[in-house]
Amino acid sequence: MxxxxxxxxxxxxxxxxxxxxxxxxxxxxxxxxxxxxxxxxxxxxxxxxxGLALDAITEKNGIVTIGSMVTFQQALDSALVPSYLKESLRYCASRTRRNMATIGGNITLSRDDSYLLPTLIAAKARLILGDISNDGSYAEENIPIREYHSFREHFTGSLILGIVLNKPQRFVASKRFSRTAQSPGAVTVSFGADISSGAAHDVRICAAVKGSGLMRLLQVEEGVSSGQYQSPEDAATQAGTDIAFVDDITGGAAYKRYILGTAVSELYRSCLGAMNKGSAV
Ligand SMILES: Cc1cc2nc3c(=O)[nH]c(=O)nc-3n(C[C@H](O)[C@H](O)[C@H](O)COP(=O)(O)OP(=O)(O)OC[C@H]3O[C@@H](n4cnc5c(N)ncnc54)[C@H](O)[C@@H]3O)c2cc1C
Known part of the structure; x- marks a missing residue:
């Protein structure tokens, strides 16, 4: 209480x-x-x-900064927020909750059915954190969100001030699978890559798998970056081989493994499509 x-x-x-x-x-x-x-x-x-005035969305030279207190709905209503992030903001299907839930709160929770974290990691977002240093003075740092995710314990107590999206040309797309729009997601997965050179580089694939956690698919990232796969379906066979899937209310372990694989291959195919069109999403 x-x-x-x-x-x-x-x-x-x-x-x-x-x-x-x-x-x-x-x-x-x-x-x-x-x-x-x-x-x-x-x-x-x-x-x-x-009262901290952390609810602004700003843009400068293509770099979008979103205050941590920006709500899902506020971000959806902003013309500055990229469409790939709007896609994952809509995973929260309740408008009432979208009016209250903040982006900073969502990142902090790092849930295994996280709406936003897979997308923000795939986008290579950065976080601006406020902290009190050992000498008692106030300090801010700007860190990659993957670092925040990998060393979660280290950042316990840090205050997220803002989220920075500084890769406007990056391809980013996500998929979420749940029984209904309001149900918890069984699998939420995002695929991000720099496609400016005509090949996929700097690949980030991140999945939130209910009951298993939130993780990057490092082997598949490496496989895509090195052009190892003949087809996107080959990536599917490697997706999740090191994840301990569990049966729960959102679906069986075999189902989650299967949808993760198909989602990764579909997202990879979309990335190849964007490359052929010569544009990021
Ligand atoms: C019915 C229901 C279903 C839900 N389903 C999902 C779901 O499927 N996926 C999902 O991801 N979430 C889900 N949520 C959780 C929640 O709605 C979202 O994660 C939301 O974005 C949390 O943001 P908030 O502002 O409400 O956080 P709060 O409830 O205010 O805070 C959550 C935590 O984050 C910390 N925190 C908040 N802001 C900051 C900050 N700026 N810096 C540091 N720490 C901070 C708080 O101290 C607290 O520990 C659900 C919630 C409900 C009620």
């Missing part, structure tokens, strides 16, 4: 409040997870991020 609501007016104030109030104190963004019945976040005190 939440017994204390703390209002901060700057990132430093929010970080200091978290430190001061200690265990059981968390940042409050849209609150859709914090207030959810059976929430994964257990807390007794919250530090509201509402």
């Amino acid at each position: 939440i017994t204390e609501f703390i209002q901060a007016t700057s990132p430093l104030e929010a970080l200091v409040a978290i430190q001061k109030h200690g265990e059981g104190t968390v940042f409050l963004a849209g609150g859709t997870e914090i207030h959810r019945l059976g929430s994964s976040v257990s807390c007794s005190k919250v530090v509201s991020l509402k």
